[in-house]
Amino acid sequence: MSSIIRNLLALSAVAAVAVAQDPASPPPKLDAPCADAVIFMARGNTAPYHDWRTFPYADATCAKLRAEGKTCDYIEIVFPYGGDYCKQIGEGVRNGLSQITAFNKKCPCTHLILNGFSQGAWIMGDVLAGPGGCSQITTGLDPTSAPGNAIAAALLWGDVKHEKNMPYNVGDGSDLQKNGRDATSLARLNRYAPVLRSYCSKGDPICAGGDDVDKHLTLFEKYTEDASNWTVGKINAAAPLCAAPTPTPSASSSAVASSVRVAGVASSSAAVSSSVAASSSAAAASGVAASGVAAASGAAAPSGAAAYSGVAAYSGVAASSSVAALPPAPTSPVYVAPFTAPQPYNDMCVPDITIKYVYV
Template sequence: MSDRRSVRRALIMAGVGGVAAAGLLGPGAATAQAAESCPDVEVVFARGTAEPAGLGRVGQAFVDDLQNALSGRTVSAYAVNYPASYDFLQSAPLGADDASGRIQAIAATCPSTSIVVGGYSQGAAAVDLITADPNAAFGFGRPMPPAVADHVSAVAVFGNPSAKIGRPLTTISPLYGAKTIDLCNGADPVCSNGDDRPAHSQYVQAGFTQQAATFVAGRVNAPAPAEVMVNASATVG
C-alpha cells in the first residue's frame, strides 16, 4: 500500500508542477494495418497527466527524434487513448489496457514490425502496468502475455513514478528490463527524491528524448538472436 501511495503522490506532483503541452479503443480493439502496409517500426506512446489527446509534447519529440535516427525506415506512431486525468487510479489502468490492446494487435497482424513502447509521467506508469506489475499496482494485474515481449524491441519511459520508490522499470521487469531506458531529469520529484518541479516539464529541452531515441535506434538496428546464430554458424570453419 505504501508503494501505491508513493506512486500516486508522485503523479499528483506531476500535475501540480504544470505538466502541460502538448482516441477510445477498448482492450484488444485497436485495428492494425494489413500485413502489406505494416511499418518497419511502430511507437506506442502514452502521454502525461493533463496533456491534450495525442502523443503529448515529450512523445512527439521522441517520435521525431527516432524517425531521424532511423532514416530509411518507416516509423508510425500510436497515441495511447486514455484520459490522462488526475483520477490516476482509474486513468492509468485505462491507458495500460489501450496500450496493451494496440501492442498485441500489432504483434499479431504485423509480426515483423519492431514495436517501441513509451510513456511520460502517468503514461510511464501505464507502461509499467503492462510490462512489469509484480504487485498488481492500482489493482491492475494484467501484464501483457510473455510472448509479446519478442515483438517489442525497446521501451522508453520519462519521469517514471516507479523510479521514485526505487523500482525503475530497468530492474523490475524480467522481460523488458534489458531493453528499457528509464530516464529521470535530475531532481524531478516525480521520479526522484528531489524537489525541482520545473524539471518534470523539461525532458525535451534537456535532450532526454534524443538520448532515448539513440538508445531505441540501437535496439531496433541490433540483429535478432536468430540472425546472430545464423551469421556465426556461417563463419565456422
C-alpha cells in the first residue's frame, strides 16, 4: 500500500524585535544584463529585498570579479513572507525556477550563482533538489542541462534544511543539523556538490539546532570573505558556456562574430563591423557600456510596483524574440556601477522550524 508523507510545520519565534519594516523598501531587482556572472539572491525571513545582511556577499563577489575585468550583476528571487510557511517556500521555488530559466534563455553564456540565506536557503536548496519538506511539484534543476549546467556556484547560509557531515559544509556547525532533507531530496542536492557550499555555525538555532540567534544572524559577517573568494574561484574554473567570438576579416573590412552554446544548442552568428566593435570595446573599457549591455540583451528590466507584482510577466522573457538568436559571449571588461546601498532592517523574528514526517 502506498504511503503519503504529510509534512507538519511547527513555527515559533525564537527572537523578535517589534519594529515595522520600512514601507519604502525597494521592489526586487528582477533583471540584469548578460554579464560574465549573475547572482540570484534569496533573502531571509522578514528581510527586505536588497537587505544589508546578505548583500555584502554580492558586493564583495562582484567587486572581485570586476577587478579581474569580468562583469557581474544580481537578480532577486521574489517570494512573500507572513502566513503559511510552506506557501512562501512554494512560491519562492516556483518563482526561482521561472526567473533562473528565463534569464538563462536570454543569456545562455552567463554563469549563474545561487545564494540563499535562512528561509531563502531552503528555497534555493529546493530549486536545486526539489521538495525538502513542503509539497511541491518539482524535482529541482538538472545539472546536466540548461539552466542547471550554467550554475557555477551555489551557497546556502543558515539553511533550514542543513544536512550534517556533507563535503560541501563550511563552519563549526558542519556536523550538526536540525531538519535535514529526505534521502531522495538529498541525493538530488548532492548532484551539485562540486559547486555547492553550505555555511552553518555551531549554536545556530536554524541550521544547527542551537539556541544562539546571533550565530545565525552573523554568518555573512563571519564568512563573506571566504565565500566570495570561493565563488570567484568557481567562476574562473568554470568551462565556458559559449565559444568566444572569433572575428573573421572579409573583403568589406567587417568581422563576423560567432557564438556557439556549449550545451549542443544551434549556433548563431551576428555580423559586426570592425568600427562598431572597436567603438564598443572603447566604451566597455571606459566603463560606459554597462547600460548598453542591458539594451543589447533585448529585455528591459521590470521596475517599480509592476515588477514586484508580475513575476509571471517576467517569465515571459523566455518567449521574447531576443531569445531566438543567442548572444555572443560577454565582452570584458565592462564596468558595472556599484550597487545601491543595502536596506537596513530590524529582525522581526527568526522562525524556529521543526518538521515532522507523519506516515498515513
